[in-house]
Amino acid sequence: xxxxxxxxxxxxxxxxxxxxxxxxxxxxxxxxxxxxANDDVSLKVMPGEIHALLGENGAGKSTLVKxxxxxxxxxxxEILWKxxxxxxxxPAEARALGIGMVFQHFSLFEALTVxxxxxxxxxxxxxxxxxxxxxxTVSRDYGLPLDPGAYVADLSxxxxxxxxxxxxxxxxxxxxIMDEPTSxxxxxxxxxxxxxxxxxxSEGCAIxxxxxxxxxxxxxxxxxxxxxxxxxxxxTDPGRETVGTLARLMVGAEVAEVRRDKGLPGRDxxxxxxxxxxxxxxxxVSLKDVSLAVRAGEIVAIAGVAGNGQSELFDVLxxxxxxxxxxxxxxxxxxxxxxxxxxxxxxxxxxxxEERLGHGAVPGLRLSENVVLTRxxxxxxxxxxxxxxxxxxxKVVEDVTGMFDVRKGVPDPEARSLSGGNLQKFVVGREVHxxxxxxxxxxxxxxxxxxxxxxxxxxxxxxxxxxAAVLVISQDLDEIFEVADRIAVISRGHLSPATDAAAxxxxxxxxxxxxxxxxxxxxx
Ligand SMILES: Nc1ncnc2c1ncn2[C@@H]1O[C@H](COP(=O)(O)OP(=O)(O)OP(=O)(O)O)[C@@H](O)[C@H]1O
Numbered sequence: 285x286x287x288x289x290x291x292x293x294x295x296x297x298x299x300x301x302x303x304x305x306x307x308x309x310x311x312x313x314x315x316x317x318x319x320x321a322n323d324d325v326s327l328k329v330m331p332g333e334i335h336a337l338l339g340e341n342g343a344g345k346s347t348l349v350k351x352x353x354x355x356x357x358x359x360x361x362e363i364l365w366k367x368x369x370x371x372x373x374x375p376a377e378a379r380a381l382g383i384g385m386v387f388q389h390f391s392l393f394e395a396l397t398v399x400x401x402x403x404x405x406x407x408x409x410x411x412x413x414x415x416x417x418x419x420x421t422v423s424r425d426y427g428l429p430l431d432p433g434a435y436v437a438d439l440s441x442x443x444x445x446x447x448x449x450x451x452x453x454x455x456x457x458x459x460x461i462m463d464e465p466t467s468x469x470x471x472x473x474x475x476x477x478x479x480x481x482x483x484x485x486s487e488g489c490a491i492x493x494x495x496x497x498x499x500x501x502x503x504x505x506x507x508x509x510x511x512x513x514x515x516x517x518x519x520t521d522p523g524r525e526t527v528g529t530l531a532r533l534m535v536g537a538e539v540a541e542v543r544r545d546k547g548l549p550g551r552d553x554x555x556x557x558x559x560x561x562x563x564x565x566x567x568x569v570s571l572k573d574v575s576l577a578v579r580a581g582e583i584v585a586i587a588g589v590a591g592n593g594q595s596e597l598f599d600v601l602x603x604x605x606x607x608x609x610x611x612x613x614x615x616x617x618x619x620x621x622x623x624x625x626x627x628x629x630x631x632x633x634x635x636x637x638e639e640r641l642g643h644g645a646v647p648g649l650r651l652s653e654n655v656v657l658t659r660x661x662x663x664x665x666x667x668x669x670x671x672x673x674x675x676x677x678x679k680v681v682e683d684v685t686g687m688f689d690v691r692k693g694v695p696d697p698e699a700r701s702l703s704g705g706n707l708q709k710f711v712v713g714r715e716v717h718x719x720x721x722x723x724x725x726x727x728x729x730x731x732x733x734x735x736x737x738x739x740x741x742x743x744x745x746x747x748x749x750x751x752a753a754v755l756v757i758s759q760d761l762d763e764i765f766e767v768a769d770r771i772a773v774i775s776r777g778h779l780s781p782a783t784d785a786a787a788x789x790x791x792x793x794x795x796x797x798x799x800x801x802x803x804x805x806x807x808x
Contacts, residue, residue, distance in 0.1 A: 304367040306331045306490050307352065307383070307459055312361030314347050316701070319693030321347040322358070323514040329459060334481060334491045336501045336522055339511035340534050340733040341705030342691035345494050348511070349461045352492070353385045354378040379405075384457035386448045386465060392436045399432035402451045423450045426480045438565060440591025441638075442473045449480070460484065461492045464704070466500060467730050469759070472589070478504050496705070496733050498527040512536055531734040542741045542766055545749075549769070550580035553753035554633075554722045555614040559607060559621075561600050569593040571600065574779045576772060578722070578753040583744060584782050585756040585768035587793050593777040594726065594757050595638065601724050601755075602635040603628045615722055629658070634720035636712050638727045638757075644711040647700035651692075652677035654699055655714060684713035688739060705732040709740065716743045723747060726757040741767050761790060773797055 305328040314322040321344045329335045337345050350356040352363065354372035363370055365381050372378050375385070392401050399416045406415060416432035423430040428446040436444060445465065452460055466474040481491055481504060495501050501508060502522045510518040510533045518533045525533075554577070561571040571593050578584045588594055599605045600613070600621075607613050607621030614620065615631045625635070637643040645654045655677040681696055688709040692702055699707060708731055715723065728744065729737040744767055748754045757774075758764050764771060765785065772782040773796035780796050 303330060305329060305364070306333075306366060307492075308364040308367075309348070309352065310362040310364070312348065312351060312363070313359045314344075314351060314356065315359050316693060320514050322351070322361075325361070325511070325514070325516055327509050327516070329490050329492055330507075331458070331490055332485050332488045333507060334485050334493055334505045336505035336508035337492060337494045337511070338496075338498075338501065338508050338530065338534050341709065341731075341736055342703040343511040343534075344514045345511055346463060346703060349385070349463060349492065349494065352378070353383060353461055379455055379457075382456070382458035383461065384452035384455055384459070385461040385463075386445065386452055387463055392444055392447060394435070394437040396436060397432065398430055398434050398436065398439075398447050401436055401447060402432075402454065405451050405455065418454065419450060422453055426450075426453065426483065427476050428480060438568070442469050442590045445469065449477075453484075457489060459490045459492060461494075463494045464496065464731050465493070466495060466497060467727075469590075474500065496731065496737070498522075498530045498734065501530065502527065510534055527734075534733060535735045542738050542745065544745050544767070547581040547583075547749055547769055549582040550751065552577040552614075553580050553616055554578040554601075554724070554755060556601075557612050557614070559600065559612040561596060561605065561607065563596065564605070569596055569777045571596055572777045574777075576755075576779060576782060578755050580721075580751045580753055581748055582769040583748045583754040583756060583767050584770045584772065585758055585764040585785075586772050586774050586779070587758065587761065587764050587797065588774035589797050590759060592774050592797075594774060596777070597774065597779075598635070598637060598724065598726050598757060602637070632721035634715035634718050634723050636715050636723070636725040636728065638730070645699040645707060648698055650696045650698055651681045651702075651710060652696050655680045658714065659718070680714065680717060684710060684717050687717065687743075688713035689736065705736060708732050709736050712740050712743070716747055719747070719750075720752060722753045722755075724755045724757070727760070728756060728758065729760070729763060737763070761793065 307329040309325060309327045312322050312325045313320070325344065325348055337349065339345050347356065351358050352372070354374045354377050363372060370381065372381070399412055399419055402419060403410055403412055403415055419430060419432040423446065428449055430443070430446055430450060436447065465477060469477060485491060493505060502525065505522050508520050508522045509516055510520065512534065520533065522530060556574050556576045559571055559574040563570040569592060574597065576584065586594070600607050603623055603625035610621040611619040612621045615628060615633055618631055620628050620631060646657065652674060656673055678696060684690060690706050690710045690713065692706060702710065712725065712728055723744070729740050732740060741763065744754050744756065756767060768785045770782040771785050771788045771793065773780045773793055775797055
């Protein structure tokens with residue numbers, strides 16, 4: 285690995301050429317059956333360095349960091365910690381060395397409080413009261429405020445991540461591994477996280493950082509290791525690259541630009557009429573008088589800080605919860621507010637939830653079985669009996685794999701064995717493949733690489749331009765501006781009127797996010 289000197293930011297540190305790496309992986313190999321996920325991978329992380337691990341979906345990044353965290357064992361290769369060979373047999377051993385990890389999929393118990401969750405990772409005998417106090421102090425100091433007594437079930441995704449980070453910090457790590465930490469955060473939360481990471485790095489803690497958001501990698505990372513198809517293909521200083529050159533290093537080709545011509549919106553297809561839904565949970569968000577009409581041919585995006593009613597809105601749109609009145613939700617003119625998810629699917633709607641594992645796909649089922657699950661009640665070619673069903677579902681898997689370049693080791697694997705981004709591509713692709721008249725999708729490109737994000741965004745645009753009404757719920761403003769014809773903002777359960785995207789700026793959206801939506805009231 286070449287010694288490089290960082291050019292980014294005031295706090296940039298030169299990359300030591302002679303110093304001992306904090307962590308070094310040498311020639312690591314990891315196979316899953318016939319699929320090689322890491323093929324002779326080497327990596328050096330220096331103390332106090334923010335080190336990006338980049339690569340397209342399925343490149344092998346998560347596999348490598350799971351090995352470094354002791355959650356997986358390599359088939360070959362060596363790991364050195366502060367220059368000494370170590371064998372990291374379990375996450376507990378990794379933590380004992382000083383390696384912490386914040387996962388992409390959270391591992392918190394919803395029925396426990398923040399303090400109780402963190403206590404599980406602390407030495408036996410830690411008093412809950414003292415721990416609550418420490419949590420409050422550390423979380424405040426590092427700009428990640430938390431209420432130790434709050435139940436995890438009531439926290440937003442961004443807050444849950446804070447719990448994971450604070451739990452990690454309390455173990456005094458020298459290296460923190462983060463797998464796509466900003467994909468669940470608002471722009472403001474992400475900025476705050478960057479301040480926290482810079483501070484940790486200035487205190488000597490190294491960060492190994494997986495992200496598909498290349499702009500942020502350029503802004504905060506001192507060094508990047510790039511993987512492609514299980515191998516390391518480049519080492520670079522991201523501050524010296526552009527987003528385009530980084531994307532090319534990852535994907536090995538130019539990333540296609542999303543094409544969008546102006547649509548000619550037609551009739552109303554999805555209509556919400558003064559939809560109010562009281563929260564089911566003590567700390568949940570109630571939807572208040574939400575009105576919106578999404579027309580044929582257009583994409584409407586709902587922006588907002590996580591935890592402002594997005595998941596409640598998705599649940600009532602998809603039929604997971606019932607609307608108080610049937611006609612509060614109309615699909616192509618038909619009142620469906622009291623209908624379940626299958627009836628809404630039969631009415632031509634498709635839904636892609638935010639959580640892909642568990643909600644979007646059942647982890648232990650094969651992809652074809654997951655296709656059957658979402659289509660058995662819709663009468664769309666997945667016949668109701670035996671072989672036909674399995675064969676037709678297999679064909680859907682094949683089509684979606686081709687259209688969305690889903691990378692997988694075997695033709696029909698269990699959902700859980702796909703890399704995060706590939707599963708997302710599959711779940712979005714499975715629904716787009718139905719050519720729905722109405723598509724509601726939450727966080728469509730969460731965790732997918734630049735190339736795949738372009739494919740998914742293009743598919744949504746093409747679907748809309750073909751006459752569908754597409755509603756995108758997203759926290760990613762870049763994505764919203766790339767795809768949306770109109771933008772509405774959700775704030776504490778209120779939805780602002782959907783406004784022509786060309787007339788919206790980040791500033792206006794920011795103001796609406798901060799509570800302005802309540803003042804402007806619901807409207808289409
Ligand atoms: N438990 C498993 N069983 C079988 N194959 C697996 C397993 N875990 C990962 N793989 C495979 O290993 C390869 C690398 O996956 P990995 O999750 O490491 O990729 P990644 O670079 O982190 O991708 P992403 O950006 O999409 O999260 C993929 O082909 C994946 O399908």
